[in-house]
Structure formats: C-alpha cells, structure tokens
Amino acid sequence: xxxxxxxxxxxxxxxxxxxxxxxxxxxxxxxxxxxxxxxxxxxxxxxxxxxxxxxxxxxxxxxxxxxxxxxxxxxxxxxxxxxxxxxxxxxxxxxxxxxxxxxxxxxxxxxxxxxxxxxxxxxxxxxxxxxxxxxxxxxxxxxxxxxxxxxxxxxxxxxxxxxxxxxxxxxxxxxxxxxxxxxxxxxxxxxxxxxxxxxxxxxxxxxxxxxxxxxxxxxxxxxxxxxxxxxxxxxxxxxxxxxxxx
Amino acid sequence: xxxxxxxxxxxxxxxxxxxxxxxxxxxxxxxxxxxxxxxxxxxxxxxxxxxxxxxxxxxxxxxxxxxxxxxxxxxxxxxxxxxxxxxxxxxxxxxxxxxxxxxxxxxxxxxxxxxxxxxxxxxxxxxxxxxxxxxxxxxxxxxxxxxxxxxxxxxxxxxxxxxxxxxxxxxxxxxxxxxxxxxxxxxxxxxxxxxxxxxxxxxxxxxxxxxxxxxxxxxxxxxxxxxxxxxxxxxxxxxxxxxxxx
DNA sequence: CACCTAGTTTGGTATGACCAAAACAGGTTA
DNA sequence: TAACCTGTTTTGGTCATACCAAACTAGGTG
Numbered sequence: 284x285x286x287x288x289x290x291x292x293x294x295x296x297x298x299x300x301x302x303x304x305x306x307x308x309x310x311x312x313x314x315x316x317x318x319x320x321x322x323x324x325x326x327x328x329x330x331x332x333x334x335x336x337x338x339x340x341x342x343x344x345x346x347x348x349x350x351x352x353x354x355x356x357x358x359x360x361x362x363x364x365x366x367x368x369x370x371x372x373x374x375x376x377x378x379x380x381x382x383x384x385x386x387x388x389x390x391x392x393x394x395x396x397x398x399x400x401x402x403x404x405x406x407x408x409x410x411x412x413x414x415x416x417x418x419x420x421x422x423x424x425x426x427x428x429x430x431x432x433x434x435x436x437x438x439x440x441x442x443x444x445x446x447x448x449x450x451x452x453x454x455x456x457x458x459x460x461x462x463x464x465x466x467x468x469x470x471x472x473x474x475x476x477x478x479x480x481x482x483x484x485x486x487x488x489x490x491x492x493x494x495x496x497x498x499x500x501x502x503x504x505x506x507x508x509x510x511x512x513x514x515x516x517x518x519x520x521x522x523x524x525x526x527x528x529x
Numbered sequence: 530x531x532x533x534x535x536x537x538x539x540x541x542x543x544x545x546x547x548x549x550x551x552x553x554x555x556x557x558x559x560x561x562x563x564x565x566x567x568x569x570x571x572x573x574x575x576x577x578x579x580x581x582x583x584x585x586x587x588x589x590x591x592x593x594x595x596x597x598x599x600x601x602x603x604x605x606x607x608x609x610x611x612x613x614x615x616x617x618x619x620x621x622x623x624x625x626x627x628x629x630x631x632x633x634x635x636x637x638x639x640x641x642x643x644x645x646x647x648x649x650x651x652x653x654x655x656x657x658x659x660x661x662x663x664x665x666x667x668x669x670x671x672x673x674x675x676x677x678x679x680x681x682x683x684x685x686x687x688x689x690x691x692x693x694x695x696x697x698x699x700x701x702x703x704x705x706x707x708x709x710x711x712x713x714x715x716x717x718x719x720x721x722x723x724x725x726x727x728x729x730x731x732x733x734x735x736x737x738x739x740x741x742x743x744x745x746x747x748x749x750x751x752x753x754x755x756x757x758x759x760x761x762x763x764x765x766x767x768x769x770x771x772x773x774x775x
Numbered sequence: 776c777a778c779c780t781a782g783t784t785t786g787g788t789a790t791g792a793c794c795a796a797a798a799c800a801g802g803t804t805a
Numbered sequence: 806t807a808a809c810c811t812g813t814t815t816t817g818g819t820c821a822t823a824c825c826a827a828a829c830t831a832g833g834t835g
Contacts, residue, residue: 299604300604300818300819301818301819302818302819310624310628314628314631326784326785326786327785327786328784328785328786336819336820337819337820337821338820338821339585339588339818339819339820339821340818340819340820342585342589342786342787343588343589343592343818345786346589346592346593346596347592347596350592350593350596350597351596351621351624351625352625353625356786358545358546358786358787358827359785359786359787359826359827359828360785360786360827360828361785361786361828362786367625367628367629368629369626369629371625372622372625372626372629373622375597375621375622375625376618376619376621376622378556378597379597379598379599379613379617379618379621380618382556382560382613383613383614383615383618385560392700392701392702393702395698395700395702396700396702396703396706399646399649399650399653399698400645400646400649402649403645403646403648403649404645407645452641452645454638454641454642455638456638456639456641456642457642460642546786546787546788547787547788548787548788572815572816572817573816573817574815574816574817582788582789583788583789583790584789584790585787585788585789585790586787586788586789588817588818589787591817602817604796604817604818605795605796605797605816605817605818606796606797606816606817607797607816607817608817776835777834777835778833778834778835779832779833779834779835780831780832780833780834781830781831781832781833782829782830782831782832783828783829783830783831784827784828784829784830785826785827785828785829786825786826786827786828787824787825787826787827788823788824788825788826789822789823789824789825790821790822790823790824791820791821791822792819792820792821792822793818793819793820793821794817794818794819794820795816795817795818795819796815796816796817796818797814797815797816797817798813798814798815798816799812799813799814799815800811800812800813800814801810801811801812801813802809802810802811802812803808803809803810803811804807804808804809804810805806805807805808805809
C-alpha cells in the first residue's frame with residue numbers, strides 16, 4: 284500500500300500518527316451527523332479497505348473513539364456511535380476522578396463543589412422563579428414525602444428532587460454535572476445505612492429548600508441547602524469514620 | 530504463550546479484554562506511586578516479556594492510559610507517567626467539550642455555569658474572608674491595574690485575578706475548573722480585540738468585586754461579578770455576531 | 776412458526792517484520 | 806577536556822498474516 288493509493292485525509296500528514304488522523308476523521312463524521320447516534324461503525328476490515336491503512340491503525344483509532352466516549356465498544360460487538368453529550372464528557376473523566384477520590388480529602392473536595400453549586404442553584408431559583416421548574420420540584424418533593432418508609436424509593440426520589448434543582452435553569456450542562464456527582468459519589472452513598480428517621484429529616488430539609496424557593500428568599504434557600512448537605516456529609520462521615528474533614 | 534505462564538493479574542479474566550486488564554494494572558501502579566510522576570513507562574517489548582502478552586495488547590493498554598491522561602505519549606518517545614490530577618481530568622474531556630461548544634448555544638451554556646460558579650465564589654469569599662486569599666487577590670488586582678496599557682499582560686493579569694478567586698476556598702478542584710474554562714473558551718476570547726478602554730472597564734469591574742469581598746458584602750460582590758461577566762459576554766457576542774444568546 | 780445447526784462474520788490476540796527517529800556509544804577533532 | 810561527528814542500538818509506529826471464540830446469518834428441520 285503506497286501513499287498515493289490512500290484517501291486524501293490520510294495522505295501526507297507528517298509527524299502525526301495515522302491513528303490520530305483516522306480518529307479525527309471518524310470524530311468529524313460523528314460530529315457532522317454523517318454517522319448518527321446508534322449507528323454501528325463499519326467492520327474493521329472494511330475500514331482497512333476504505334482508508335488504506337492497516338488494521339492496527341484502525342483498531343487504535345476505534346479504541347481512541349471508545350476512550351473518548353464517541354462510540355460504545357463492547358467486546359466482540361460492533362462499536363456503536365454515541366453522539367457526544369455532556370454526560371459522555373463526564374463519563375470519560377470518571378476513571379481519573381475515581382482515583383482522585385481515593386486520595387485523602389478527595390471526596391470532600393468534590394462534595395464541597397457540589398454544595399457550592401446547589402447553593403447557587405437554590406439562590407438562582409429563588410431569585411428567578413420559573414413556573415415549570417417549580418412545578419417539577421413540587422411533584423418531586425411530593426413523591427419524596429410519600430416514600431419515607433421505602434428506603435429504595437426514597438433514594439430515587441431524593442435524587443429526583445435534587446435533579447429538579449439542577450434542571451431549573453434549563454442549561455443542559457447542569458443536569459450532566461449532577462449525574463456525574465451521583466455516579467462518582469454513589470459508591471460512598473449507597474453503602475450508607477438508610478433509615479426512615481433519616482429519610483424523614485432529609486424530606487423536611489427538602490421541604491425547607493422548596494418553601495424558600497417558592498417564597499423567593501435566596502438567603503433562606505441558601506441556608507436550607509447548606510444545612511441539608513452538611514447534614515448529609517456528616518452522615519457519610521460518621522458512617523465511614525473518615526478523617527478527611529476540613 | 531499459554532495462560533499458565535502469565536502473571537496472576539492477566540490470568541483467567543473471563544470476558545474481559547486483556548488490554549483493559551493491563552491498563553488497570555498500570556493505572557494502579559501509577560495510582561499507588563510505584564510509577565511516579567515523570568517516570569517513563571517500560572519499553573513496549575519489555576512489557577511484552579514481563580506480562581506475557583502480545584505487543585498489540587501492550588499498545589492498546591498504553592493508548593488507553595494516554596487517552597485517559599495517565600501518561601503523556603508523544604510520537605516516537607517513551608510515554609511519561611502523569612499522576613492524575615483534576616487538570617488531567619479536565620483535559621481528557623476537552624475533546625468532547627470542544628465539539629459540544631460548536632453546537633448552537635453551546636458556548637453560552639458553558640459560560641453561564643462559569644458565571645454561576647464565580648458568583649458563588651465571590652459570595653463565599655465575602656462571607657468567609659481569608660487573609661491569605663484576599664492578599665493574593667490584592668496583588669493580582671494591582672498587577673492588573675498596572676497593565677491596562679499592555680493588552681497581552683492585561684490578559685494574563687486578568688486571568689490571574691480570576692484565578693485568585695478560584696483559589697480562595699483552598700479546594701484543588703476549583704482552580705482546575707477555572708483552567709478548564711480558560712482553555713475551552715480561549716479560542717473565542719483570544720480572537721476578541723483588546724483595547725485599553727475595555728481593559729480599564731474590566732479593571733474597574735475587578736476592583737468592584739475585590740472591594741465588595743473586602744467589605745464582606747456578598748450581595749454587592751455577586752452583583753459586581755454578574756455585571757463584569759455579563760459585560761464580558763456582551764463583548765464576545767458583539768465580536769462574533771453569535772445568535773445563540775438566551 | 777419456532778427451533779436447531781453449520782457456515783460466515785467480526786472483534787481480540789499473537790507473531791514477525793520493517794521503517795524512521797531517538798538514544799547511545801565511540802572515536803575524532805579543535 | 807570538551808565539542809562534534811558517526812555508526813549502532815533501541816524504540817515507537819505501521820503493516821501483514823494468522824488463529825480463535827463469540828456473535829451473526831442462513832438454511833434446514835420439526
């Protein structure tokens with residue numbers, strides 16, 4: 284296979300790995316919609332023919348696509364295109380973040396940013412009330428209150444309530460951030476014993492947050508969020524006897 | 530090469546790719562400090578001998594390490610270990626985020642989260658003043674004021690001032706977030722024409738933020754940040770005639 | 776129509792080879 | 806001694822081929 288036989292995209296690219304060029308090629312196709320979400324990638328041997336590169340290069344390019352979350356590759360299955368979203372962006376860092384959380388204080392560093400963001404969200408929700416968003420919080424809160432006795436359902440509705448807070452501004456980045464928080468902190472949270480009295484306390488905290496937002500009082504909303512999340516942190520901390528509190 | 534000859538780590542791992550196992554192996558070594566920051570990875574052919582796998586597998590594992598930012602691999606150089614940090618985490622998402630920013634409204638979605646965070650930081654700085662942090666802001670502000678006539682230096686000191694805000698809480702996640710913002714939004718900002726009158730306005734905005742923090746007035750600090758960043762967004766918007774404002 | 780089966784496709788791995796650039800080791804020269 | 810040149814070795818990047826096991830497919834069978 285000589286250089287002349289190749290498609291333009293892979294010709295004369297000095298000091299750049301062929302696999303990287305091929306990666307960019309497919310990334311662009313995914314980005315421009317030529318390859319749509321859910322489509323399978325062509326078979327490796329077909330890509331070899333099309334682009335005039337070895338299977339080694341194809342595999343490295345596909346692996347890079349997979350590592351960056353642009354395709355989803357299960358062993359022995361054709362890779363499936365996943366249109367990039369803020370969720371996939373968060374997922375790609377999951378590995379690194381997971382290791383950072385193991386360092387002393389790592390978990391609290393992350394949780395502190397969550398407190399900061401949820402405080403900001405609550406203040407903003409109180410200052411710029413949004414009928415649809417408040418309604419979503421209302422139903423989430425009601426479902427949360429109805430599930431106090433059921434630890435599993437309470438956990439789900441708890442997340443749904445917080446999720447409604449992140450959805451308030453209508454910015455797609457924020458819900459993705461929340462889902463990332465949940466997936467990263469979930470290993471700690473899920474091991475924490477759930478009890479209906481704790482559920483009751485958390486529900487009351489949610490109610491206080493919601494009421495402050497409805498009352499359009501950002502200061503009270505901020506304090507309610509801080510109280511709630513600080514308490515949640517204390518629960519986690521007491522469960523694991525971690526010594527990495529600030 | 531039979532299964533018996535291999536190290537335990539790579540034996541009997543059903544339905545899991547050998548490359549993934551090898552990746553985890555090296556990721557753990559980096560995480561536990563066996564491979565320290567700056568160390569070069571062993572040569573591929575040596576890894577082949579040590580772990581009893583083919584070079585294909587080794588290359589895929591190294592590529593995965595590279596894609597996740599655990600090692601830095603330049604063409605024809607030995608990969609160098611990079612201890613995972615929140616910065617590398619941000620860098621790995623850079624590719625995906627870059628594509629998301631090209632979508633309509635993408636840039637503002639990201640910038641809105643920056644406004645939200647800097648508002649929260651300013652409020653927190655005003656509420657929980659920190660002598661060392663305030664001193665750092667003071668020197669950053671002074672340097673900023675001295676550079677009004679020099680667009681290049683003003684840009685640098687501008688970033689240093691905001692960076693000081695992110696450094697205030699002492700949480701290593703926050704400065705990494707700021708650096709990520711800068712690197713992602715830099716393509717837009719750097720093309721924007723810099724003028725000394727704009728510099729003067731920005732410096733006054735920085736001064737207002739700083740004074741409000743020193744005065745321990747979170748509401749004024751919040752408003753100062755909003756005014757500053759909204760103005761900055763208007764500058765960007767007018768420069769590029771983007772139609773994706775909220 | 777459901778179910779089983781044999782052949783085909785396809786991703787995962789192993790092996791060996793070659794190239795170009797980097798790293799290295801000597802020897803040469805100023 | 807130190808700087809420079811040079812040939813060898815090392816090492817990552819690429820190619821080609823082969824084999825395996827699981828997934829897929831087509832065809833036949835009940």
